[in-house]
Amino acid sequence: MHPHAASLSFLLSQTGAHAARLFAERLAAIGVTPRAYGVLSSIAAGGGQTQQQLADALGMHRNNMVGLIDDLEGRGWVRRVRSDEDRRAFTIELTPPGQAVLDHAASRLPQLDADLAAGLSAADRAILGRLLRRVADGQGLTPGVHPHLRGR
Amino acid sequence: MHPHAASLSFLLSQTGAHAARLFAERLAAIGVTPRAYGVLSSIAAGGGQTQQQLADALGMHRNNMVGLIDDLEGRGWVRRVRSDEDRRAFTIELTPPGQAVLDHAASRLPQLDADLAAGLSAADRAILGRLLRRVADGQGLTPGVHPHLRGR
DNA sequence: TATTGTTATACTCTATAACTATA
DNA sequence: TATAGTTATAGAGTATAACAATA
Numbered sequence: 001m002h003p004h005a006a007s008l009s010f011l012l013s014q015t016g017a018h019a020a021r022l023f024a025e026r027l028a029a030i031g032v033t034p035r036a037y038g039v040l041s042s043i044a045a046g047g048g049q050t051q052q053q054l055a056d057a058l059g060m061h062r063n064n065m066v067g068l069i070d071d072l073e074g075r076g077w078v079r080r081v082r083s084d085e086d087r088r089a090f091t092i093e094l095t096p097p098g099q100a101v102l103d104h105a106a107s108r109l110p111q112l113d114a115d116l117a118a119g120l121s122a123a124d125r126a127i128l129g130r131l132l133r134r135v136a137d138g139q140g141l142t143p144g145v146h147p148h149l150r151g152r
Numbered sequence: 153m154h155p156h157a158a159s160l161s162f163l164l165s166q167t168g169a170h171a172a173r174l175f176a177e178r179l180a181a182i183g184v185t186p187r188a189y190g191v192l193s194s195i196a197a198g199g200g201q202t203q204q205q206l207a208d209a210l211g212m213h214r215n216n217m218v219g220l221i222d223d224l225e226g227r228g229w230v231r232r233v234r235s236d237e238d239r240r241a242f243t244i245e246l247t248p249p250g251q252a253v254l255d256h257a258a259s260r261l262p263q264l265d266a267d268l269a270a271g272l273s274a275a276d277r278a279i280l281g282r283l284l285r286r287v288a289d290g291q292g293l294t295p296g297v298h299p300h301l302r303g304r
Numbered sequence: 305t306a307t308t309g310t311t312a313t314a315c316t317c318t319a320t321a322a323c324t325a326t327a
Numbered sequence: 328t329a330t331a332g333t334t335a336t337a338g339a340g341t342a343t344a345a346c347a348a349t350a
Contacts, residue, residue, distance in 0.1 A: 002193050002296025003258040008265040008277060009171045010298070011284040016168010017299040018291055019161045041154050052308060064341070066310060088308040088349045106155040113160040119290030124283060125160060131272065131280045132163040138271030139170055144154025146162075147169040151341055204331055216318070218333060240326045240331040303318055304339095 012135075019116055020148070026108050032101060038149050039068055040077065040102045043094050045144065050089040059142075059150040077101060164287075171268055172300070178260050184253060190301050191220055192229065192254045195246050197296065202241040211294075211302035229253060 004010040024034050032040075042057050043049065051069060055062040069092060072078040077098030080090040094102070117125045141147070156162040176186050184192075194209050195201065203221060207214040221244060224230040229250030232242040246254070269277045293299070 002197050003254075004193065004261055005296035006281070006285070007261045008281050008284070009175055009261065009268050010296075011281060011288060012164075012168050012171040012268065013175055014168070014293055014298055015284050015287050015291070016164050016166070016171065018288075018293055019164040019168065021299060023161055023165055041156065045154050050308075061342075062309070063311090063343085083308095086308080086350070090309075102155075109156055109159045109161065116161050116164065116291065117287060119286050120283065124286075127279065128283045128287075129158070129160050129163060131276060131283070132160070132167050133158070134271050134276075135167050135269060135280075136163060136170075139167070139268065141166055141170055144157035144162075146166055147173060202331075213319080214332070215320085215334085235331095238327075238331075240324095242332075 020146075022112060022116065026112055027105055030101065030104055030108075032105055034146070035068060035149060036072060036077075037102070037105055038146055039065075039072065040094065040098060041106075041144065043078065043092055044099065044102055048091050048093075050083060050086075050091055052089065054092060058145060059147075061151070064151070072098070172298075174264060174268065178264055179257055182253065182256055182260075184257055186298070187220060187301060188224060188229075189254070189257055190298055191217075191224065192246065192250060193258075193296065195230065195244055196251065196254055200243050200245075202235060202238075202243055204241065206244060210297055211299075213303070216303070224250070 020034070027034060027037055038058060039054060042054055046053075046057065049057065051065045052062050055065045069078060069080065069090075073080060075097075077095055079093045079095055081093055083089040083091045113125075117128065120128065136143070172186070179186060179189055190210060191206060194206055198205075198209065201209065203217045204214050207217045221230060221232065221242075225232060227249075229247055231245045231247055233245055235241040235243050265277075269280065272280065288295070
């Protein structure tokens, strides 16, 4: 029927969009948006980053980081701390509740993986994971950083 | 670093978003948006469908179909023809230029597949395709229909 | 003069409701 | 009354430009 239905690029895009939707739904169940999760995990991954550095690491514009940090700060998950080295900049710190919600979100990932690959054997899941990592690597994608945070 | 970087769901979502972006870029080079391509291929796949039937097939709301068909009609790629059976409805027909642009777009897919899987052997590409199709099947995804057309 | 964070504005895409003409 | 197509409005999300404080 559809000429693209069996193409690798379409299958990747189709299953990827579905995975992203499930990911977002699971996160929403614990009150977290995908972008908030992305920022929280980036803060946790590299310590003491400013808003500009976080925006660079996630490939997004610093303008969009402002409202995102506003929201996370309002929820008590991060703190803005004036940098001693550069008093224009804020260093973003994860609070204990922020770390807890990040841990909680991450703990849900294995179940999501299992649900997505429900029809595959453990061996096939491992193969799929390895092949996808090779595609990601070959395409120059940054590990752990989702392209959707980049905008257009 | 990032706790999710190696999870199957994140890898699928990450590589899928990248594939969708490349797909959109290649389509843009020939003046086609991803949604326009989706509608054109759905018209070609099942003949003589109304706007409502197209919206159902693609999982989108009929309100959003109006502007989409307006655009395709303005480009001369489709025609609205009053249905004889139900004079409220339009049957959407692909014009020769519409069929040509769809063929042109589809002809670009093999190169996109090759670029995405540049680091994989032909055997690995086949394995990846089979595993992705099994995931898509297990998740109940409609062949050839992209979840992004559905909205939220 | 350049950069960090911020705000304001416009543009796109989507969601919802209501209208018309047919059934 | 129910449905197909249409229109209008509001809401997200993003892009661009400009501003104040600091470098």
